[in-house]
Amino acid sequence: MCRRCESMCNEVQDCSVLSGANRGFDSVVAPAFDMSLNETVCTNCGQCVAVCPVGALVEKDHTAEVIEALADPEKVVVVQTAPAVRAALGEPLGMEPGSLVTGKMVTALRKLGFDYVFDTNFTADLTIMEEGSELLDRLNRHLAGDESARLPILTSCCPAWVKFFEHQFPDMLDLPSTAKSPQQMFGSIAKSYFAQKIDIPREKMVVVSIMPCLAKKYEAARPEFAVDGNPDVDYVLSTRELASLIKAANIEFVTLADEEFDQPLGEATGAAVIFGATGGVLEAAVRTAYEVATGQDLPKIDFQELRGIEGVRTAKLKVGDLELKLGIVHKLSNARELMEKIRSGEEQFHAIEVMSCPGGCIGGGGQPYHHGCEELLEKRTAAIYRDDRNNTLRKSHENPHVQELYKNFLGEPLSDKSHELLHTHYRKRSAL
Ligand code: SF4
């Protein structure tokens, strides 16, 4: 009865799904209008779960299915780990908030029995190649007077945001980038390019994601992300679920040595890891779009003007002769406000990044509970930017394995093959 979940849903995310009004004590968080959550405008962001002080709200756990796959000698089980996971997994396993545990996480996943341990950061770099190219293509067409090339381009890597705009802004479905999220690009590339490389059919491969996010569970189950009923991503575990699995396997996490990701889908740049914090996707896109558009080296790599914790931030950046107006938003109430201004013509941008959770994925619904603590989110964010600085390669187009993927398999960004494997479409959904 503290109703923090309800405040999160109504005030912070502005979804108005959870309601205590006119309900009995036993159903205080049931959705309004007597519907199951699946039938409502719920975005699956999981922020109700993240703030519940007593653990009364829980996600659907797929740990049992993952253990079964790991025990099946007929299956090749591939795991990917999202950028924000490495900045928070240490917390429930005895380490200080803000610890970066990438190497220990890789070791633990090998000990659990995964056949290949890969990095979603690889496909975050790939997302930048596709989304950055789409931004430049749309800008050029827009500037040439093509009325079908509408701006701003909106990021599309957050599945809760995607479901939110499908419900709330169905008249603006041509604005989001058609690039799939890094999770879904990974599943698609793993079950095509990598399955071919190790010479197995896609049905023999099981792709597991470790995500900071509860909406990723829903995203993996969207019917368009499957081939003949075989999903690109089979199971999604949250950071919390992985921590529990590591504990259940009696792995003493803090004493583990660091190991490296497998290749080729384990190579990534610093631009990819910053996807985990609000502003990171746009900063990564700018690092690549600038060099591709101007043919010149970036004068600086860190774009402080795109960072920060304010709910809505704007920045102007010169790319060649063009001054780009960029917007960065986290939390869905802020996204709604900005989108309404864009719809009415009050505000104009070239590109906007939206992340549903506070602080971006570092504050995701699948992370160790943040209970609304901003200091904790700041420590995770600092870890993400530290990881970026520690990388020798910090621009997505410099990733050698991404370059190889284009050379040997995809052709070039926005090619027919890229469209087939790496892009998607959106649908209108009911606003009730
Ligand atoms: S489910 Fe949790 S957050 Fe929601 S009212 Fe109950 S105790 Fe509070």
Ligand code: SF4
């Ligand atoms: S911000 Fe990140 S963690 Fe939150 S819903 Fe979006 S993708 Fe998931």
